[in-house]
Amino acid sequence: MLNNKKVTIVLSFVIAICMWTYVVGETNPTVTKTFKDIPIKIKNEKILEEHGLAISEIEYETVSVTLKGTRNRMNKIMDTDISAFVDLEEAAKGENLLRVHIQCPSYMEFEDSSIQKVKVKVENLKTKEVDVTVKYEGTGNMDIKPITLSVAPEKVTVRGAESLVDSVVSAGGIIDAGVVREKVAMFNIVIKPLDKEGDEVAHVSVSQTMVTVEAQLTETKTVPIKAIIDNDNGAGMGRTYEMPENVVITGSSTALENIEYVECEPIDISNITESCRLPLKFILPEGISISDKSADSYVLNVYVENTDEKIFEYDSGDIRINGLAENLDAAIADTRIKVTVSGKESDLVSFDAGNISLSVNLEDIAEGRHKVNIIAGVDGAYRTVKVEPKTITVIISQEDSDNN
Numbered sequence: 001m002l003n004n005k006k007v008t009i010v011l012s013f014v015i016a017i018c019m020w021t022y023v024v025g026e027t028n029p030t031v032t033k034t035f036k037d038i039p040i041k042i043k044n045e046k047i048l049e050e051h052g053l054a055i056s057e058i059e060y061e062t063v064s065v066t067l068k069g070t071r072n073r074m075n076k077i078m079d080t081d082i083s084a085f086v087d088l089e090e091a092a093k094g095e096n097l098l099r100v101h102i103q104c105p106s107y108m109e110f111e112d113s114s115i116q117k118v119k120v121k122v123e124n125l126k127t128k129e130v131d132v133t134v135k136y137e138g139t140g141n142m143d144i145k146p147i148t149l150s151v152a153p154e155k156v157t158v159r160g161a162e163s164l165v166d167s168v169v170s171a172g173g174i175i176d177a178g179v180v181r182e183k184v185a186m187f188n189i190v191i192k193p194l195d196k197e198g199d200e201v202a203h204v205s206v207s208q209t210m211v212t213v214e215a216q217l218t219e220t221k222t223v224p225i226k227a228i229i230d231n232d233n234g235a236g237m238g239r240t241y242e243m244p245e246n247v248v249i250t251g252s253s254t255a256l257e258n259i260e261y262v263e264c265e266p267i268d269i270s271n272i273t274e275s276c277r278l279p280l281k282f283i284l285p286e287g288i289s290i291s292d293k294s295a296d297s298y299v300l301n302v303y304v305e306n307t308d309e310k311i312f313e314y315d316s317g318d319i320r321i322n323g324l325a326e327n328l329d330a331a332i333a334d335t336r337i338k339v340t341v342s343g344k345e346s347d348l349v350s351f352d353a354g355n356i357s358l359s360v361n362l363e364d365i366a367e368g369r370h371k372v373n374i375i376a377g378v379d380g381a382y383r384t385v386k387v388e389p390k391t392i393t394v395i396i397s398q399e400d401s402d403n404n
Contacts, residue, residue, distance in 0.1 A: 032111055033074050034066045040100060040118065041085040048088050049125055055088065055203050056161030057121040064114035065102055073107055081105055086118060096120045123161040130158055132191060133170040134213050135198075136177040146180035147250055147289060150214040158193045160204035168193045168201050175215060182217045182252055189213055218250040220291050227264040227280065229300070239269055243280065243300045248291040255287040262288075267300055275303045307383060309342040312353045316392065319374065323363030324396070330362055333393035339376055340386040347381035355380045358387075360394060367396050 040063055048054055063084045067077070086098040098120050102113055132155060134148045156171045173189035191211055193204040225247050231239055247262050265281040278300040282290060290298065316332040324330050339356055341348070357377040365372070371391045378385050 028070050028072050030068065031071050031074055032066055032068045033077075034064055035077075035079055035082055036064045037062045038065050038079060038082050038084050040115075041083065043085045043087045044089040048091060048122065052125045053091075053093055053122050054125040054159075054161040054164075055091075055120060056123045056164055057119075057203075058086070059119040060115055063100055063102075065104070066111040066113070067104055068109040068111045069107060073105075077105065077108065084113070086120060088120070088122075091120060091122050093122050093124070096122060121161075123163060125159070126162040126165040127157050127159045128165055128168070129155050130168055130193075131155055131170050132211050133172040133194070134189070134215075135172060135174050136180070136215075137174055138177040144217065144219050145250070146175070146177050146215050147218050148213060148215055149184060152212045152214075153208065156191065156211075157207040158204050159207070160193075160201075164201050164204050167195045168204060169196050170194050171206050172198070173211065173213070175213060180215050180217045184214060184216045187213045187215060216252065219253050219256060220248055220250050221256045221259065222246050222248050223259055224261045225264060225280070225282075225298075226261050227300075228266040230266065230268040230270055239272065239302060239304050241269060241300055241302045244298060247282065247298060249284070249288050250291050251288040255285070259285065259288065269300075269302050272302055272304060275301075277301055305344045305346065307342055308345045308348050309340055310348055310351055312339045312341070312356060313337065314339065314353075314356075314358055318358055319392070320357065320359040321362060322359050323361045323365075325362075327399050328367065329397050329399055331395045331397075332360070333395075335389065335392055337374060337392070338388045340388075341378065341382050342384045342386075343382040351380055351382070356385075360392065362394065362396065365394075365396060367398065370394050370396065 040058065040061060042055060042058075045055065065082050065084065067074070067082070081104065083103045085101050085103075087101065088098070090096075091098065096119070097117050099117050100113065100115050102110055104110055132151045132153065134151060136146045158165055158168050158171065171191040172194045173191040175187055175189055179187075188210055190209055191206060192209075193201045193206055195201050224245060225243065227243065229241060231241065249256070249259065249262060263283045265283060267278060267280075269278070280298045280300060282298070284290070314337045316335050316337070319332055319337070321330050321332070337358060339358070341351065341356070343351075355378060357379075359375045359377065360372045361375065362372065370393070372394050373390060374387050374392055376385050376387050
């Protein structure tokens with residue numbers, strides 16, 4: 001009888017355990033779950049830097065991690081409770097194949113990961129100084145827009161793998177244009193290393209991630225450009241030039257109100273021997289700047305072409321007489337005249353003696369023997385004309401006189 005009771009107790013206990021296991025298994029079963037896009041972090045980067053090295057490329061940036069555990073606990077886990085990293089302590093210059101370490105809560109069982117090892121490229125460490133740039137987002141009206149008055153600091157140092165640092169052109173930050181007003185204000189912005197396309201360069205650090213920007217909302221105005229150009233066309237060179245007529249300036253409405261034109265520093269092109277582009281250096285009043293939307297177009301284009309010369313000979317019969325009184329006769333002394341014309345080679349190709357007309361002006365000149373200037377009229381493009389001799393003898397007499 002006693003033995004039957006013991007058997008019954010043991011059997012009941014076993015049944016109770018089975019029932020408890022069944023109930024727990026049904027209400028809080030063991031499940032697996034995959035967490036995607038877990039960032040792969042870098043550990044012991046400082047050790048690389050101590051050896052003058054830096055990471056330039058990592059094969060994968062994220063990993064998927066599968067965990068196993070009870071449903072109740074699994075539902076409480078967030079992506080941030082899981083971490084993945086590669087340890088650079090043993091990395092060397094060149095390409096390294098490094099293990100991806102996974103860390104998860106102790107009450108969870110690590111099941112699997114999509115990546116076990118990654119390739120990590122290591123290069124020489126490099127630093128360089130770059131300018132800080134500011135970009136404004138939301139500049140809808142181009143006539144009223146924000147400008148940067150100052151940035152502190154103006155330059156920062158970037159640090160990282162050599163090839164990555166070489167691709168960095170600036171450290172840039174963004175300001176919402178909608179918060180900038182006409183009254184000058186200060187803004188603290190975060191800056192990042194940027195390439196020439198304006199994209200962030202990964203794995204490059206900046207010596208200072210926060211800068212202070214002084215900005216102001218401004219208007220634009222188009223005014224004429226005034227410039228003094230020294231162009232002494234000597235040394236066998238033909239120089240011509242062209243430049244924009246107007247410039248777009250920005251500033252507060254008060255600062256722009258009385259500005260009617262903008263002057264440039266004088267430019268001397270007399271010694272230039274080849275065609276080129278020279279930037280215009282504007283003399284700007286305080287509070288006025290050049291609009292950046294067209295800043296690159298403000299240049300003086302200088303065109304240089306070698307000069308040539310042609311020499312033509314004439315006699316006194318080729319000289320036309322102008323201005324002689326009706327009752328007078330004029331006789332021009334027999335003389336050979338040489339005319340030298342200089343100009344650009346392209347202009348003188350088709351230039352001939354027919355392009356030049358010689359004359360003398362005898363208006364208000366009385367009877368007698370006179371020396372008068374020879375006047376050369378030139379039809380066509382040229383630079384200089386030289387007449388030799390410059391004067392010629394003319395004898396003026398009465399119409400009925402026997403004198404020649």
